[in-house]
């Protein structure tokens with residue numbers, strides 16, 4: 001089904017109006033900036049209600065099949081919604097791991113029962129998902145994950161620990177990468193991938209305080225936790241392939257996500273506004289030539305991302321290195337955010353040294369907080385260094401590091 | 402002020418797609434990289450047979466209206482040819498001739514357009530003389546003078562970086578006339594009286610000349626429409642930036658291929674050097690810079706000439722593409738080790754091309770300065 005420009009425009013108007021009318025009022029407490037930073041119950045319930053409201057309005061999972069709670073509509077409509085959510089800076093969709101990677105994964109390779117059991121709850125935010133990939137000793141080297149899943153009849157027994165588990169305290173389910181076979185020839189062979197329940201005996205979630213002083217992610221301990229073999233997705237021993245497919249969804253390199261944004265991004269327009277009020281020698285900082293030059297560079301960079309995304313849809317302009325743009329968007333976007341936030345601090349003069357809570361801090365210290373939180377995306381989901389390796393190897397064909 | 406929320410789309414039509422495809426094969430066939438040094442050493446400024454082929458493919462008239470023998474498309478289509486030519490470091494009068502046609506379209510009199518545009522479409526080479534020894538990027542900074550003497554204009558002064566001038570059938574020069582800027586057309590007869598000296602330029606694939614105009618006179622009829630001069634100079638400047646950006650994007654892609662090939666085949670300490678992240682990661686950064694510049698390029702091509710939006714887009718494309726090629730080619734020299742220091746290594750060819758593309762019509766910092774004033 002393809003839609004005319006007029007239909008798309010009309011839909012955009014409708015969506016715009018809906019979000020303008022329904023966007024939640026300031027809750028009176030600080031909201032997290034991404035799904036990786038949901039630290040308190042009040043934050044969580046607020047965000048969960050908001051996602052449910054968006055879903056019930058028909059604006060989430062628009063392109064997912066109807067039989068599992070989606071709307072079976074063209075992806076273009078969902079894209080319009082997601083863009084509008086970003087534009088209006090409404091709170092993000094907190095069940096991101098479900099919506100944007102576990103969900104598409106289950107739709108792609110899950111069984112009929114798994115789809116029926118999991119997809120509707122992902123959309124409504126009834127069932128929150130978390131991700132159990134990283135371990136204390138193995139993060140970037142994900143293929144070396146050691147958490148043990150030992151077969152016992154038609155069950156597996158889990159022992160070990162996962163760490164940096166975002167949303168772990170609120171999650172009903174986890175996508176889990178675990179080792180079902182020891183001493184294989186190659187580290188990837190012994191891995192299997194599971195969709196597991198979190199609220200079972202033997203699983204304990206312990207919050208970890210993050211650099212901003214708030215809570216967000218967790219460590220998850222597994223002690224003889226028993227799960228059914230029906231939790232497997234993909235074949236036993238083929239967990240690495242499933243994990244790679246998941247990461248492709250996570251990094252946006254492959255489509256199929258339910259939509260909605262996962263984090264609050266800063267925009268260059270906000271930095272420009274800041275530069276108009278910040279002072280240099282009694283004048284607005286934006287009059288300083290060196291600051292203007294930096295600002296122009298950020299304007300160009302922000303445009304680059306929009307234009308890359310526009311160009312990636314034109315096949316003839318992606319002949320030589322077809323995966324270059326989709327595979328690099330996470331790296332480019334997250335590093336941009338980090339540097340732009342850092343620059344925003346430098347505009348604030350001596351007051352850049354204030355932090356959230358001091359009434360002389362610019363915009364209540366939001367820039368300091370968003371600068372620190374920007375590292376969530378340059379580290380989480382595969383660090384920027386690892387992204388460089390992946391692009392070098394898969395796009396340019398360079399030898400493995 | 403720029404609306405950073407506006408949704409940006411890149412228009413890329415069927416003609417562009419076809420041209421890009423054809424030009425990519427053409428550039429590969431006619432300008433193979435292993436013959437780059439032979440092309441540099443050649444006595445002729447360019448390969449006449451290849452040029453004739455480009456003319457017969459209709460490439461010189463792409464952005465010329467049909468009434469003058471062109472195909473009535475625009476510079477967006479020209480970009481799809483300039484980019485692959487840039488990738489293979491082709492040296493042809495394609496860009497200079499295109500720019501001369503643009504100058505005529507913007508400011509030529511009816512008679513000048515009638516006379517010259519059809520010839521250009523058929524292969525007459527055009528050269529543009531708008532830069533002067535002071536090297537200022539401001540095209541209105543004119544020391545070259547035209548003085549009226551009855552029905553003739555007496556010219557004086559020197560123009561630099563007049564590429565392909567020795568083969569040109571016409572040259573368009575910018576002059577100061579009665580205190581204001583003007584454009585004047587020189588035909589073969591007038592050129593015969595000027596002195597043309599070959600310049601030694603950093604990009605050896607280019608053929609550049611210094612044009613000394615002292616003692617040259619031309620009929621007043623050779624003056625382009627003076628009322629249009631300012632608009633024409635702005636148009637030429639932007640068109641030149643767009644096509645230089647296309648060449649620079651092509652070049653960046655070309656030099657990434659060169660360096661990647663070396664990183665995949667050269668071994669040290671028993672490992673391919675491309676496995677070292679000190680080399681791998683900057684090479685990826687060069688790729689990211691290319692992707693960004695190229696997205697800006699095709700956006701700028703699509704909105705070319707559309708007032709302030711067009712100007713902003715073309716300045717961004719020029720700034721980012723010069724930086725991309727500068728970075729990629731600079732690192733390419735370093736990553737070839739001792740071989741990178743040789744004349745034989747292709748990295749230097751791209752580095753030289755990069756300097757040219759960067760410093761003609763304003764470097765990145767210059768355009769960012771202009772952008773700041775447009776945007777903030």
Ligand SMILES: Cc1cc2nc3c(=O)[nH]c(=O)nc-3n(C[C@H](O)[C@H](O)[C@H](O)COP(=O)(O)OP(=O)(O)OC[C@H]3O[C@@H](n4cnc5c(N)ncnc54)[C@H](O)[C@@H]3O)c2cc1C
Nearest residue numbers: 036131132133134139140164165166376379380381383385
């Ligand atoms: C906010 C946040 C939320 C997260 N949420 C989750 C989650 O929900 N679930 C989950 O499973 N994980 C989560 N993570 C974990 C994240 O995926 C890992 O932190 C990440 O993959 C890096 O692993 P590590 O922390 O072990 O660092 P390490 O792998 O130890 O890396 C340390 C440093 O070494 C560099 N490095 C490592 N290997 C290489 C190499 N081969 N080449 C070059 N440099 C290298 C890294 O780039 C990094 O700079 C989250 C992380 C953050 C920051």
